[in-house]
Amino acid sequence: MKKSASRIREDIAKLQDQxxxxxxxxxxxxxxxxxxxxxxEIEVEEADLHAALADLAGRFRKGKALSNGMERAGPGSTSTTEMAPVTSGAAESSAGEA
Known part of the structure; x- marks a missing residue:
């Protein structure tokens, strides 16, 4: 059975809300x-932060990121928040606005 246009619009509105x-x-x-x-706590330009996060997202998409960072940290390390340096604008042009 076909849905009416109004029913489809209702479904679309519900999906947009979801x-x-x-x-x-x-x-x-x-x-x-x-x-x-x-x-x-870090003072950073929004564009630089966006570029760094886009780079991070790209690494996760490619499967290069590890589960918790401990594997990268090496023996004797307790920090899981260490990050590699990110150059400004590295991934800015390839990422869309979220």
Whole structure:
């Protein structure tokens, strides 16, 4: 049975609401993680931070990132928040605005 145009619009509105809720949940989760990592205390230009995060996302997409950083840290290390230096603008042109 075909759906009427009004029913399809209702379905679209519900899906848009679900998408908004999912994006909000993801943003809150990522924000909490960023604050725990100390990003809230660093003075950095938004474009530079965006580029660094886009680079990080790219590394996870390619499967190069490890589960918790301890494997990279080596023996005797207790820090899981060490990060490699990121050059300004490294991935800015390839990432879209979220």
């Amino acid at each position: 998408l908004k809720q999912a994006e909000t949940k993801d943003a809150e989760r990522i924000g909490r993680i960023a604050l725990k990592a100390g990003l809230g």
